[in-house]
Amino acid sequence: MKGLFANMPGVLSLAAFSLILFGTGCASVTKLNAIFQEDDRFKELVSRQAEKAAEYEKKGDLRKALQSWEVVDDLKPDDGNVLSQIIYLKNQINKTASDHYKKGVAHYQNNSMKAALREFLLALSLSPDHKEALYYVKYRMTGDELIVYEVKKGDTVKGIAKKVFNDTSNDFLIAYFNDLNKEARLTPGMTIVLPSPEVIQVAPEITPSGEEPAEYINVKQEIRKARDYFGAKKYQQSATTAEKILEYDPVNKEAMNLKNASYYKIGGMLRNEKNYAEALAVFNNVDPDYKDVRQITDYLNNNSKHKSRAAEHYISGVNFYVNQDLDKAIKEWEITLTLDPNYPNAKKDIENARSFLDKLNKIK
Amino acid sequence: MQIRCSYYLCLLIMFFSLISGCATPSPRVSSSLEASDANAKVTLGFTAVIAKEGDTLYSLAGQYLKDPNMEWLIADFNGISSVTPGMEIIIPLKPYESGGLTYGGYQTVPVLSYHNFSIDKTDKMTVSKASFEDQMQLLKERGYRVLSLDQLFDFFDFKKQIPSKSVVITIDDGWKSAYEIAFPVLKKYGYPVSLFIYTDLINSTRKAMTWEQVRELADNGIDIQCHTITHRDLAVAQDKESFKDYFDAVEKEIVQSSNIIKKNTDRDCRYLAYPFGNSNNMVAAILKRNGFRGAFTVRRGSNPFFINNYRVNRSMIYGEYDLKKFEEALTVFDDGAIK
DSSP states (O other): OHHHHTTSOHHHHHHHHHHHHHHHHHHHHHHHHHHHHHOOTTHHHHHHHHHHHHHHHHHTOHHHHHHHHHHHHHHSTTOHHHHHHHHHHHHHHHHHHHHHHHHHHHHHHTTOHHHHHHHHHHHHHHOTTOHHHHHIIIIITTOOSEEEEEOOTTOOHHHHHHHHHSOGGGHHHHHHHHTOOTTOOOOTTOEEEEEOGGGGOOSOOOOOTTSOOOSSOOHHHHHHHHHHHHHTTOHHHHHHHHHHHHHHOTTOHHHHHHHHHHHHHHHHHHHHTTOHHHHHHHHTTSOTTSTTHHHHHHHHHHHHHHHHHHHHHHHHHHHHHHTTOHHHHHHHHHHHHHHOTTOTTHHHHHHHHHHHHHHHHHHO | OHHHHHHHHHHHHHHHHHHHHHHSOOOOOOHHHHHHOTTEEEOSSEEEEEOOTTOOHHHHHHHHSSOGGGHHHHHHHHTOSSOOTTOEEEEESSOOOGGGEETTEEEOBOEEEEOEEESSOOBTTEEEHHHHHHHHHHHHHTTOEEOOHHHHHHHHTTOOOOOSSEEEEEEEETBHHIIIIIHHHHHHHTOOOEEEEOTTTTTTSTTBOOHHHHHHHHHTTOEEEEOOSSOOOTTSOOTTOOHHHHHHHHHHHHHHHHHHHHHHHSOOOOEEEOGGGOOOHHHHHHHHHTTOOEEEOOOOSOBOTTSOTTSBOOEEOOTTOOHHHHHHTOOOEEOTTTO
16 A cells, blocks of 8 residues: 555655545445345334334324334335325424414413313324423413512512512511512612512312322311310310321321320210229320329229239139139138229128038037 | 646545545444344444344344343334244334324333331332332233433423333322332332422431432432422412512422432432412422422323423332222323324
8 A cells, every 4th residue: 555655745645545444334334234124134124114104194193103113214214105104294294293282382371280281291192392381281270489570660679579479577588589679779680580479379279079189188177176175074075186287297296295185085084983904095195294193093993903813813723612622712802802802792792601610510 | 747647637536536435325224233133234313133043132232222221122123022033123223202102102201109018008109019019010911111300301392212111200298118119110110200208207217218328229229309308388478478488488498308318318309299280370480490300299190391391290009009090190192182
């Protein structure tokens, strides 16, 4: 190669080298294209994609049809028919997307939001690059919390607050959202962002009808309800309401307090009625550190254990009685009464056993 | 003069050389890929492949998309879940469906919301370990892909395509049970998760996580996000609170909770879960002003791309749910708005 260019002037050498370079480049391109033309392993795939494209087009799904044609075009370049299909579909898509978009805007202006959304989505499904349709769908229709305001001659922060929020004291909102001092001088033509006027309506959003209600409860309202139940001595309702709040807000102090106070009252009433087992079950729902609950539950727990032991001794006494060992039977029932002074029948059984023993002694 | 003529001649020759080169349609082909695999035909937007023995969706994604984890793109485009030898597969070399929007409907993404966990006990807000394991296993078996919040919002912003069966997992509050029970399970499956903490809870009781634990999770890739300082209902002014006081209180709940998380974990908060799921325009405006990218309610339902970024739906998963009920929360396609 070096020898070939040795006797040529520099520029001519360069020109000749370029010719050779581009010549060989073209040859390799042609060769690769030839490989593609001859390669029929993808022939079936290509024809299936072309069939799919026709099916999609028939169904009206122009974008999928275009996609299939693009696959065909990528696999089988230089096919004039394919290219013309692509051009045709692209034009159709642009036109149809534009029609949907225009219809969407018209519906939006008529406040028919559902119909507008449908049209904008159809436009976007055909033409994902349709920025205007995307803007409507993503921002305008979902409600933009911040709006742009162009300052007019004579506007002040307070004046805008009065104009937009009907309240000059809301000037702090304008200052906050624009990093401004409330006394800042505004230049006509400058743009500032404002929270939309709905911002000052601070009630929570209500779940639209037809949709499942929000999972959470209104805690404030439920607390008030629980408090009212407690005041009206409806302790069970108060406790249930407080527990419902705690399911959602496990560290809500007021709910916790109402729950403890309510169960404490119920437990106290049951204890006064000497219904110790139920009282214990109720006191177990109260925080052990609340008032004297720990002492009460300890006592009731012991009481409960005593009751169970009392029952054991009573049965043992019955066994002795049946086996005519009356002294031992009386001893067991006395223990029973020590553990549970109110144990049913124990007193009467002791009296009967003693009277029986007296009679026996007299006979002896 | 002679040199100048030669120079023009040379330019002329180069010009015609270029013209002749361009006259042949340029091949839309990557010669390196063509050379590397005789069973593949590579073009600009797609690759057609005849699968060989040993090919999988992952290996094809690794070879042609340079990322094995993009296997879903191939699976979704071809409507397949696995590859068999001899199968003709079209590999899209770039995303082909922004926002999951098609002529017949649109993709939706369920965001699951958990709170508390327990080894065996369940109640409405407490999911047992066994149920949670079963639910995570179901996601795997049914081919769901768990996304991060950033991936979710790229989808919402119509920027990126995501797998057709995508789901997001979130856990609220900062209970210790999430650290002890849920995270080992999530780690086992390799699922990303976002933890929304309300900062007053951390270190406050035995049942709450400590900041050390939160940091440990953050260092292990768990996404820590905001759930305010005190868990107050941001949508409602308290008794005797003026509008200005209410505004300041809400701003503090948002901004300071973000600062506290930043201080303790060195991570930025970009998302917020509304306590009790409640919000209003003012809260959303404050979030926007402070650079939050989005926020979550607990309104049940999956999310299309066109959801308001500051009103994202989440479906609470309750302790009493069986797998059938759990699956009902996993809707990934809808056509209601386009019919």
